[in-house]
Amino acid sequence: MDASEFRRRGKEMVDYVADYMEGIEGRQVYPDVEPGYLRPLIPTTAPQEPDTFEDIINDVEKIIMPGAASPACTELETVMMDWLGKMLQLPEAFLAGNAGEGGGVIQGSASEATLVALLAARTKVTRRLQAASPGLTQATIMEKLVAYSSDQAHSSVERAGLIGGVKLKAIPSDGKFAMRASALQEALERDKAAGLIPFFVVATLGTTSCCSFDNLLEVGPICIKEDVWLHIDAAYAGSAFICPEFRPLLNGVEFADSFNFNPHKWLLVNFDCSAMWVKKRTDLTGAFKLDPVYLKHSHQDSGLITDYRHWQLPLGRRFRSLKMWFVFRMYGIKGLQAYIRKHVQLSHEFESLVQQDPRFEICAEVTLGLVCFRLKGSNKLTEALLERINNAKKIHLVPCHLRDKFVLRFAICSRTVESAHVQLAWEHIRGLATELLKAEKE
Amino acid sequence: MDASEFRRRGKEMVDYVADYMEGIEGRQVYPDVEPGYLRPLIPTTAPQEPDTFEDIINDVEKIIMPGAASPACTELETVMMDWLGKMLQLPEAFLAGNAGEGGGVIQGSASEATLVALLAARTKVTRRLQAASPGLTQATIMEKLVAYSSDQAHSSVERAGLIGGVKLKAIPSDGKFAMRASALQEALERDKAAGLIPFFVVATLGTTSCCSFDNLLEVGPICIKEDVWLHIDAAYAGSAFICPEFRPLLNGVEFADSFNFNPHKWLLVNFDCSAMWVKKRTDLTGAFKLDPVYLKHSHQDSGLITDYRHWQLPLGRRFRSLKMWFVFRMYGIKGLQAYIRKHVQLSHEFESLVQQDPRFEICAEVTLGLVCFRLKGSNKLTEALLERINNAKKIHLVPCHLRDKFVLRFAICSRTVESAHVQLAWEHIRGLATELLKAEKE
Numbered sequence: 001m002d003a004s005e006f007r008r009r010g011k012e013m014v015d016y017v018a019d020y021m022e023g024i025e026g027r028q029v030y031p032d033v034e035p036g037y038l039r040p041l042i043p044t045t046a047p048q049e050p051d052t053f054e055d056i057i058n059d060v061e062k063i064i065m066p067g068a069a070s071p072a073c074t075e076l077e078t079v080m081m082d083w084l085g086k087m088l089q090l091p092e093a094f095l096a097g098n099a100g101e102g103g104g105v106i107q108g109s110a111s112e113a114t115l116v117a118l119l120a121a122r123t124k125v126t127r128r129l130q131a132a133s134p135g136l137t138q139a140t141i142m143e144k145l146v147a148y149s150s151d152q153a154h155s156s157v158e159r160a161g162l163i164g165g166v167k168l169k170a171i172p173s174d175g176k177f178a179m180r181a182s183a184l185q186e187a188l189e190r191d192k193a194a195g196l197i198p199f200f201v202v203a204t205l206g207t208t209s210c211c212s213f214d215n216l217l218e219v220g221p222i223c224i225k226e227d228v229w230l231h232i233d234a235a236y237a238g239s240a241f242i243c244p245e246f247r248p249l250l251n252g253v254e255f256a257d258s259f260n261f262n263p264h265k266w267l268l269v270n271f272d273c274s275a276m277w278v279k280k281r282t283d284l285t286g287a288f289k290l291d292p293v294y295l296k297h298s299h300q301d302s303g304l305i306t307d308y309r310h311w312q313l314p315l316g317r318r319f320r321s322l323k324m325w326f327v328f329r330m331y332g333i334k335g336l337q338a339y340i341r342k343h344v345q346l347s348h349e350f351e352s353l354v355q356q357d358p359r360f361e362i363c364a365e366v367t368l369g370l371v372c373f374r375l376k377g378s379n380k381l382t383e384a385l386l387e388r389i390n391n392a393k394k395i396h397l398v399p400c401h402l403r404d405k406f407v408l409r410f411a412i413c414s415r416t417v418e419s420a421h422v423q424l425a426w427e428h429i430r431g432l433a434t435e436l437l438k439a440e441k442e
Numbered sequence: 443m444d445a446s447e448f449r450r451r452g453k454e455m456v457d458y459v460a461d462y463m464e465g466i467e468g469r470q471v472y473p474d475v476e477p478g479y480l481r482p483l484i485p486t487t488a489p490q491e492p493d494t495f496e497d498i499i500n501d502v503e504k505i506i507m508p509g510a511a512s513p514a515c516t517e518l519e520t521v522m523m524d525w526l527g528k529m530l531q532l533p534e535a536f537l538a539g540n541a542g543e544g545g546g547v548i549q550g551s552a553s554e555a556t557l558v559a560l561l562a563a564r565t566k567v568t569r570r571l572q573a574a575s576p577g578l579t580q581a582t583i584m585e586k587l588v589a590y591s592s593d594q595a596h597s598s599v600e601r602a603g604l605i606g607g608v609k610l611k612a613i614p615s616d617g618k619f620a621m622r623a624s625a626l627q628e629a630l631e632r633d634k635a636a637g638l639i640p641f642f643v644v645a646t647l648g649t650t651s652c653c654s655f656d657n658l659l660e661v662g663p664i665c666i667k668e669d670v671w672l673h674i675d676a677a678y679a680g681s682a683f684i685c686p687e688f689r690p691l692l693n694g695v696e697f698a699d700s701f702n703f704n705p706h707k708w709l710l711v712n713f714d715c716s717a718m719w720v721k722k723r724t725d726l727t728g729a730f731k732l733d734p735v736y737l738k739h740s741h742q743d744s745g746l747i748t749d750y751r752h753w754q755l756p757l758g759r760r761f762r763s764l765k766m767w768f769v770f771r772m773y774g775i776k777g778l779q780a781y782i783r784k785h786v787q788l789s790h791e792f793e794s795l796v797q798q799d800p801r802f803e804i805c806a807e808v809t810l811g812l813v814c815f816r817l818k819g820s821n822k823l824t825e826a827l828l829e830r831i832n833n834a835k836k837i838h839l840v841p842c843h844l845r846d847k848f849v850l851r852f853a854i855c856s857r858t859v860e861s862a863h864v865q866l867a868w869e870h871i872r873g874l875a876t877e878l879l880k881a882e883k884e
Binding site for chain 1: 445446448449452453455456457459460463464466470471472474550551552553554557561564579580581582584585598601604605606607706713714729730755756757758760832835836837838858
């Protein structure tokens with residue numbers, strides 16, 4: 001949607017809201033629909049080609065408004081998470097469908113998803129151990145619980161461990177910054193021998209620093225064998241898996257208990273919208289369920305409905321699935337795939353520009369929209385370049401450390417980015433590098 | 443703002459956004475402002491009288507846009523939380539000011555605020571005990587930690603205990619559904635004698651069931667004496683404290699470590715916006731702080747800026763303080779006070795209608811916008827009435843249990859509610875009660 005269509009549609013929406021407010025007394029306080037009403041009204045998958053805006057807005061009045069905030073908010077979320085799960089070719093077990101044991105939920109951020117998964121895993125292992133040895137206290141168990149992630153995992157994983165009150169150990173990644181079987185197995189054996197209890201592994205697909213991928217096909221079977229909860233954090237990279245050519249990066253997801261990525265990062269859905277799936281919804285609800293009278297309702301034991309308040313940390317919820325519904329329909333799957341592909345192509349364009357300049361080096365494999373690069377030589381040199389880049393305020397780069405190297409990260413992430421912007425940014429960086437190297441020589 | 447002004451202003455905003463998108467390449471990537479730039483540009487308190495919409499929108503361009511998303515998002519939040527804290531006459535220690543140790547943060551929900559407070563208290567007591575006895579493990583301590591709240595506290599308090607891995611004990615409330623000194627002190631003594639470690643008390647101002655108020659002036663000094671973190675959950679009632687006549691309900695807040703209420707509940711700010719203050723920001727940041735390279739920035743040790751990511755569970759944040767800024771200025775403090783007073787007046791109007799009908803009884807003191815009432819006689823009778831009310835779908839009531847009584851809750855909460863709506867609702871309820879009682883006799 002370009003700016004001129006945005007003006008038109010935006011103003012129509014303002015009128016829609018105003019009309020709603022003016023006519024609100026004519027609407028029913030409580031909806032007539034029954035739980036489960038929404039799914040049959042909506043296709044089972046996202047459209048390949050874009051729908052028109054008229055079609056979408058007509059469906060809001062026809063499908064959403066009769067379901068009011070509840071149950072429409074919950075039911076659209078379940079169906080949209082199924083749509084998205086199918087776009088990613090997630091295993092059937094992660095989908096809610098009509099009677100599945102799994103399903104998806106929108107969280108606010110990947111940090112929350114990791115924490116929710118860790119807490120659910122903590123409850124599950126605690127109950128299992130207490131069932132086997134009824135005398136065990138929760139504290140005795142918690143003292144021995146260990147969670148694992150790669151040394152490249154996001155800091156929010158460490159934070160989840162802190163909050164959950166359990167140890168978190170970093171598994172040394174390999175030369176391509178990936179967690180592999182041998183390092184994980186070694187840590188598990190050492191900890192079990194020391195009387196500790198491994199219970200949770202976070203595998204990262206697309207690390208923050210360099211977009212590296214843990215080896216799911218190696219890590220997954222270990223988690224199955226050891227009866228350890230496997231959570232996959234694909235916060236950034238997950239969006240790319242809607243393209244068949246990137247889907248192999250997700251192979252091994254079938255070994256996971258929970259999977260999460262952020263459509264708000266790279267799938268054109270505005271912040272916040274973090275998509276999380278679990279294979280067994282009772283693992284989440286078992287950890288968080290409390291049912292006071294003022295939150296009871298007549299349908300809660302019917303199996304027809306989903307009480308998302310048991311799937312998350314906050315109690316209140318927003319109608320975030322509307323954003324997904326609009327975006328998926330306005331772009332169509334093909335439009336979203338084209339968007340991802342364009343970004344990946346632009347990052348390879350930047351990569352090849354860097355490679356053509358012998359003063360620079362690429363520091364990690366470029367798979368998606370992130371290029372890690374640096375000036376050859378000391379870290380001080382690249383640090384000085386970053387200072388010049390960020391002081392010039394024409395582009396903004398965020399650095400990282402890869403082992404002992406200080407590295408710049410060039411990320412393709414704007415909705416409107418074009419090749420011209422990439423070229424301009426590179427010319428700018430090159431120019432500043434030339435100035436810097438000249439100044440260094442003097 | 444009525445619907446016709448909403449149409450006009452809404453469309454202006456659509457154009458503003460479209461203009462921004464069309465002109466984005468002319469804007470700077472990185473702001474020129476220095477940390478701390480915003481506070482001097484904004485009054486130190488919210489206006490008494492409404493500002494015009496033009497004034498506000500002009501300030502967006504003048505004050506917010508030069509500060510981009512960062513630091514404007516953080517700095518406006520700190521200043522708005524100070525504005526709101528002053529509206530509530532919070533003790534100075536809770537305000538950030540220019541160099542305060544305390545300050546406010548916007549959370550997503552009261553559940554999150556309670557959990558964040560509990561986790562911070564858990565870290566604080568663990569560190570204190572470990573400093574005194576370095577051999578103590580975290581698990582040994584956690585096993586003994588006990589949190590307390592009234593038996594009327596919201597279920598999210600119990601949930602915070604579950605997530606935090608600590609015991610939570612319910613203190614029996616008194617005849618007015620309030621937590622009092624004697625019951626709390628008794629529980630503390632009993633638990634300490636059993637070798638447990640009390641560390642956290644949640645006092646509720648305006649309980650969910652019946653809007654009762656824990657006795658802060660009694661509970662507060664006990665928490666001080668016992669060195670226990672006191673968190674106040676005023677999720678619903680907090681908004682009323684902007685009126686001097688309701689502010690005495692908050693007396694004793696000076697004893698608390700943290701205080702929270704939801705402007706999204708009753709202060710005209712759209713969901714979500716849950717306002718939380720702490721006296722010592724280091725209590726929060728101490729519990730959650732992790733600093734990977736990709737989140738470092740040059741100002742983080744300057745003391746000038748606030749890193750809200752250490753104040754909350756998620757990492758990402760939205761620019762929610764803009765909603766507060768618009769609402770506080772569009773209504774002015776007087777307009778917001780008038781709004782609260784109107785709702786309280788309408789609930790008293792409903793209360794007096796109920797009192798005039800001898801078939802009904804009021805079940806708890808009406809202080810703010812909630813009226814708890816029931817048909818005299820068996821619970822079955824009121825349950826049957828509720829079924830008729832909710833089946834009729836003209837109004838929607840949510841019930842609760844007060845001790846052994848099943849009670850209906852009439853809540854005044856719509857922005858546009860008038861006396862006529864209250865009258866209509868009561869006539870409707872009365873009519874259904876008459877039908878019910880007649881059917882019961884037959």
